[in-house]
Amino acid sequence: MDALPGIVIAGASGRMGRMLIGTVLASDKARLAAAIQRPGHDWIGRDIGECLGGAPVGVKVTDDPLEAFAKARAVIDFTTPAATVEFAALAAQARLVHVIGTTGLEPEHLAKIDAAARHAVIVRAGNMSLGVNLLVTLTRKVAAALDADWDIEVIEAHHNKKVDAPSGTALMLGHAAAEGRGVDLDTMRDSGRDGITGARRPGAIGFSAIRGGDIVGEHDVLFAGTGERIVLRHIATDRAIFARGALKAALWGQDKGPGAYDMMDVLGL
Ligand SMILES: NC(=O)C1=CN([C@@H]2O[C@H](COP(=O)(O)OP(=O)(O)OC[C@H]3O[C@@H](n4cnc5c(N)ncnc54)[C@H](OP(=O)(O)O)[C@@H]3O)[C@@H](O)[C@H]2O)C=CC1
Numbered sequence: 647m648d649a650l651p652g653i654v655i656a657g658a659s660g661r662m663g664r665m666l667i668g669t670v671l672a673s674d675k676a677r678l679a680a681a682i683q684r685p686g687h688d689w690i691g692r693d694i695g696e697c698l699g700g701a702p703v704g705v706k707v708t709d710d711p712l713e714a715f716a717k718a719r720a721v722i723d724f725t726t727p728a729a730t731v732e733f734a735a736l737a738a739q740a741r742l743v744h745v746i747g748t749t750g751l752e753p754e755h756l757a758k759i760d761a762a763a764r765h766a767v768i769v770r771a772g773n774m775s776l777g778v779n780l781l782v783t784l785t786r787k788v789a790a791a792l793d794a795d796w797d798i799e800v801i802e803a804h805h806n807k808k809v810d811a812p813s814g815t816a817l818m819l820g821h822a823a824a825e826g827r828g829v830d831l832d833t834m835r836d837s838g839r840d841g842i843t844g845a846r847r848p849g850a851i852g853f854s855a856i857r858g859g860d861i862v863g864e865h866d867v868l869f870a871g872t873g874e875r876i877v878l879r880h881i882a883t884d885r886a887i888f889a890r891g892a893l894k895a896a897l898w899g900q901d902k903g904p905g906a907y908d909m910m911d912v913l914g915l
């Protein structure tokens with residue numbers, strides 16, 4: 647086996663997939679083992695370096711995850727919920743570290759991912775950046791310090807191609823706020839206000855989503871009190887922050903036992 651751990655990038659042609667390919671190729675701690683696209687994609691069989699407009703790198707894009715996983719130690723997956731569930735089962739069979747950045751996962755997807763984590767390392771986070779994971783910690787602390795008279799709202803903005811709302815990050819922040827306050831997010835969540843909504847439900851944790859242009863990702867946690875407001879904010883301007891975090895997670899997971907982990911574990915927060 648090569649000295650450097652081989653990494654598979656799933657969804658290689660996507661916004662994150664392209665960024666991840668570049669990040670792994672530039673790394674001196676990992677090597678690119680394979681690049682996966684869905685069957686029928688016109689990149690299948692072509693060199694991934696050339697697909698991205700550069701020099702060949704000796705890795706052809708494949709639509710066969712089993713073949714790809716056989717030559718690697720980790721798979722980094724920013725795709726769709728359906729694809730991620732499929733990759734989780736195959737990565738667990740191959741005992742690969744599976745780093746999941748995909749958002750919009752429903753309870754039935756999460757149950758399958760948890761089942762796979764009984765056999766292999768899975769690191770999953772709605773946001774892989776250091777800044778957002780620090781913001782999650784701060785949100786939990788601020789929510790714990792304030793009483794329930796302070797209204798909590800999570801406001802997020804993303805590009806016009808994003809398909810899920812609230813964002814995975816907004817949900818991480820909402821969960822942290824709920825945890826800090828000692829309540830259950832599912833009970834207190836309030837999203838998609840429209841029309842005659844009535845007054846704000848006391849103690850609710852609200853979510854608002856903006857979609858437009860090429861916004862990479864912006865998140866505010868607003869604590870609105872009487873006569874004052876606190877805003878915790880993260881602004882992503884470059885997808886490289888997510889790719890760096892994902893590669894860090896893939897390397898971190900190499901010596902861990904099977905289980906479900908997140909970026910808090912990776913970053914030691
Ligand atoms: N956790 C984090 O830090 C971050 C998470 N994300 C999340 O990552 C996900 C992807 O985002 P983004 O890159 O913007 O989305 P894109 O739509 O640009 O990329 C998704 C890629 O996955 C591919 N794909 C879908 N199904 C399969 C399959 N079965 N096999 C192989 N490839 C497949 C798509 O191919 P095709 O185009 O042919 O459908 C596409 O290339 C989203 O859920 C997003 O929210 C994004 C940024 C950061």
Ligand SMILES: O=C(O)C1=N[C@H](C(=O)O)C[C@H](O)C1
Nearest residue numbers: 749772773808813814815863
């Ligand atoms: O789809 C995106 O682009 C992003 N998705 C993640 C999310 O849902 O929070 C992370 C980041 O904000 C970009």
